[in-house]
Amino acid sequence: MKLYSDFAPQRTRQIIADALALAAIIIWIWFGITVYSAVAALATFGVDMQRAGSGFEASMTDIGDQLAGVPLIGGAVRAPFDGASSAGAALESAGESQQVLVQQLALTLGLGIALIPTAIVLAVWLIPRIRFIRRAGRARVVLRSGAGVDLLALRALANQKLTALAAVDPDASGAWRRQDPAVLAQLAALELKSSGIRIRPAGTTAAG
Template sequence: MKFYSDFAAQRSRQITVDVLAIAFMAAWIWLGVFVHSLVIGLTDFGVQMEQAGAGFRETMTDVGENLGGVPLIGGGIRGPFDNASVAGATLEAAGASQQVAVQNLALGLGLGIAVLPVLAILVLWLVPRLRFARRAATARRLVSAGAGLDLLALRALTTQRLTTLGAIDADPMAAWRRGDEAVMRSLAALELKSSGVRLT
C-alpha cells in the first residue's frame, strides 16, 4: 500500500498531520493514565478504614474471648465486645467497598478520558489516510496496467474544476474523444495528482 504522496508538498502535509495525530493520541492516553493514578490514590482512605476496622474487630474479638472465660460473669461481659467486633467488621467491609468503588471510578475516568478522544482522532485521521492509501494503490495499478490512462482522464473530466480543465485544453472533452495523447496524459496526471501518484 502507498501511504504517502509522490508530491513533496502533499507528502509534507500528510507527515505533519500523522505526527500531530500520534502526538495528540499520546497526550490523551497520558492524561487518562494521569487521571487514573490521581483518582486511584483515593483508595488510601479505604485501605486505612479497612485496616482500622480489621484491627478493631480482632481486638474486640480477643477481649471478648478472654473475658468470656471468666467464671460466672464471662457470658454477660462478652456480649458488648462481640457487638463491637461486628461494628469493626462493618467498618472493614465499608473500607473494602470504598476501595472497589474508587478503583471502578478511576478505571472509568481513565478510559473515558483516553479512549473517546483517541477514537475520534482515529476516525478523523486514520480513515481518510487509509482511503488515500487505497485510492493511490488503485490509481498506481491502473497506470501500470496501461489501460487506465483513458479511464483516469475521463475521471478527471468528471471530478476536476472547469478552470483546471480549461488550462489543459480549450475543449478537453473533445480532445479526450479524439484520443489526443498529450491531453489525455495531462488529464490523467491531474487525476493522479489528487491521488498522490506521479504519472511517469
C-alpha cells in the same frame, strides 16, 4: 504501498498530520494513565479503613473472649464487645467496597480519557490516510496498465471538481469522448496529482 505524496507541499502536510496525530494519541494515552493512577491512589483510604476495621474487630473479639470467662457476669459483659466487633467487621467490609469502587472508577476514567479522544483522532486522521494510500495504489495500477492515460482521464471526470475539469477544457467530457490526447494527458495528470503521484513528461510511468 504508497504512504506519501510525490508532491512536496502535500507530502509535508501529510508528514505534519502524521506527527501531530501520533503525538496526540501518545498524550491522551499518557493522560489516561495519569488520571487512572491519581484516582486509584484514593483506594489507600479504603485500605486504611479495612485495616482499622479488621484490627478493631480482632481487639473487641479478644476482649469479649477474655471477659466471657468471668463467672456469673461474663456473658452479660461480653455482649457490648460483640456488638463493637460487628461494627469493626462492618468498617472492614466498607473499606473493601471503597477499594473496589475506586478501582472501577479509576479504570473507567482512565480508559475513557485515553480511548475516546484516540478514537476521534484515528477517525479524523487515519481514515483519510488509508483512503489516500488505497487511491494512490489504484492510480498506480491503472497507470501501469495498457490504457492507463485513458482510464485515469475517465477517473478524473468522475472524481475531480467541475472547476478543475473546466480549467483543463470547457468540454472535458467531450474531449475525452473524442480521445483528445492533450486533454486526456491533462486529465490523467490531474487525477494522478490528487492521488499524490508525479509522472514523467511522457505521461506513461510513475515517478515513485
